[in-house]
Amino acid sequence: MVFEDLHEYLDFLGKNKDLVRIEDSVDPDLELTYLLSEEERVGKGRALLFQNVEGSEIPCVGNLFSTGEKMNAVLGGDAIEVGRRMKNLVRVPDNTESMISRGMEMLKELGGIRPKVSGSFGSSHHTLEKVDLDRYPIPRTWPMDAGRYITMPLVITRDPVTGQKNMGMYRMQVLDSETTGMHWQIHKGGAGHAAESRGRKEPMDVAVVLGSDPLSIFSSVAPLPDGIDEFSFRGLLAKKRFDLVRGDTVDLEYPKNSEIVLEGYVDPQETRMEGPFGDHTGYYSLEEEFPVFHIRKIIEKKNPIYPTTIVGKLWHEDVVMGKAIERIFLPLIQLQIPEVVDINTMEESVFHNMVVVSIKKRYPGQAKKVMFALWGLGQLMFSKIIVVVDDNIDIHDRKQVIWALSTRIDPQRDVFVVPGTVTDSLDHPSMLFNYGSKLGIDATRKGESEGYNRKWPDVLEMDDEVRKTVADKGKKLGLW
Ligand SMILES: Cc1cc2nc3c(=O)[nH]c(=O)nc-3n(C[C@H](O)[C@H](O)[C@H](O)COP(=O)(O)O)c2cc1C
Incomplete structure (x- = not known):
């Protein structure tokens, strides 16, 4: 099922008892977001719809993606399946396959890829008489945050070239x-478009969907x-063309199902201090210069x-x-780096800070080859530490990873630092903002071809036959 808009999704969550409507008054200053946070921490993770936020007539919802079940409902299935679909899309047909059936399959898959653009919203939306962000229940999340932050905006831009x-x-x-800050980090799409706009006389149009x-x-x-x-990716996932509307004061399109649209501009020459902000990393990101978004017009749904x-x-x-994201993109990573068996971007490391990869190793130096390939692949450029292990390690089992790390490396040979690299803007310890170093750890089995002249020890494994006999005996003896 593809949810047509936020309201339809909330109705679905309500029917599944995965949404709590809160009618009591709630303070948007720290209290609202901490309620969301606690709901997740205690393991319930229901979406909370705050219908009476102090200082605003507009309800606020959070925890829209807070459980695997919700995520699957949004994707219309398991993320692994979605990943397989993506991989199948870019697969070159083999010569046993009929070109006609492959073509038909592709047509079906790609049917949703081009959005449908129409001229206006019609009567479903109206323009506010006055631009006024204060009408929205925008919370402040952590005590040392510099102020109130819009944390779930969809920021739409176009490359001027x-x-x-x-x-x-x-x-x-x-x-x-x-006016708001615009925290697009230097490596991201919006920042790239702003960089292209620099030197042009006109500021860059930006639309923000809330x-x-x-x-x-x-x-x-x-x-x-x-x-x-x-928009094309969304159409691909949904297998359905997505309805967009042309902007009024911006040369951009945005979703017809938008709740709130802010039309405005960013002047690529203008920056102001942004932050501090309690970030994904568990620390406050420090104040840094970031662009500024000026709102020209606000359009709202009823x-x-x-x-x-x-x-x-x-x-x-x-x-x-x-x-x-990790599960959806794994098959696409495998398409480019075929020896990759599995990847674990670990939540404890804020995802990309430490990435564990298992590979089917065939030749000397292959672990390093995989590391450099990953550091060159999209947002995996942000991975600070990459650990490569053999495919007999289950990388989702932390115990096995630590075991491999401690028993398969000789630090002098297998641990190396790459200086002078890209870092994530949220990497707090790097010496410079956006610039630092990487750590690679090759915990794969070493062979003679890699200069290892001793015998690599075999891993303890029981014979299959004994395993079976013992399992039967254990049952008979009432042991397990
Ligand atoms: C809740 C949330 C907040 C985020 N905030 C930011 C942010 O402030 N700045 C940023 O550059 N990326 C942020 N990201 C990550 C980007 O959305 C993500 O890297 C995305 O792929 C960027 O898309 P782009 O490559 O099209 O720019 C955030 C992600 C999430 C889930």
Whole structure:
């Protein structure tokens, strides 16, 4: 099932007892987001719809993606299956396959890829008389945050040279009722478009959507390769063309199912201090210079709902989204680096900070080859530590990973540092902002071809026959 808009998704969650409607008054300053946080920490993770947020007439919803069940409902199935579909899409047909049936399959799969664009919303939406962000229940999340932040915006831009569209989720600090910060980090799509706009006389048009169907929200977070825009990706996932509307004061399109649209601009020459902000890493990101978003116009659906999210510690919903992304993109990684068997971007390491990969190793130096390939692949460029193990290690079992790490490396030979590299903007310990180093750990079995002249020890394994006999005997003896 593809949810047509946020309201339909909330109805679905309500029917599944996965949504709590809260009618009591709630303070948007720290209290609202901490309620969301605690709901997740205690393991319930229901979506909470706050219908009476102090200072606002508009309801606020959070925890939209907070459990694996919700994520699967949004994707219309398991993330692994979605990944297999993606891999099948780019597969070259083998010569046993009929070209006609492959063509038909592709047509069916690609049917949704081109969005449908129409001129206006019609009567479903209206323009506000005055730009006024203060009407929204925008929370402040952590005590030392610099202010209120829009945390789940879909930020839409267009490359002024190629016309390529982008939709990314970048937090926006409220500066006043008409202006916000725009925290697109330097490596991200929106920042790339702004860089292309520099030197042009006109500021760059930006549209921001607050609230859309959950698949569009998820698509804005997906680390897509350059050249694939999020609307097409959303259509691909949904197998259905997505309805967009042309902007009024911006040369951009945005989802017809938007709850709230902010049309405005970013002047690529203008920056202001942004932050601190309690971030995905569990620390406050420091103040840094970031661009500024000026709002020209606000368009609202009738009875809009404002979505929010909280990031900060391990149990928040960015973990659920991150895991879905890992599973969806694994088959595509395997297409480019075929020896990769599995990948674990670990939530304890805030995903990309430490990535464990298992490979089917065939030749000397292959673990390093995989590391460098991953560091060159999209947002995996942010992985600070990459650990490569053989495919007989279950990398989702932390005990096995630590065992392999401690028993299969000689530090002098197998641990290396790459200086002068890209770092994630959220990498707090790097010496410079956005610039630092990488650590590679090759925990694969070494052979003579890699200069290892001793005999590599065999791993303890019981014979199959004894295993079976003992299992039967254990049952007979009433042991297990
Ligand atoms: C809740 C949440 C908040 C995020 N905030 C930011 C942010 O403030 N700045 C940023 O650059 N990326 C942020 N991201 C990550 C981007 O959305 C993600 O890297 C996305 O793939 C960027 O898309 P792009 O490559 O099209 O720019 C956030 C992700 C999530 C889930």
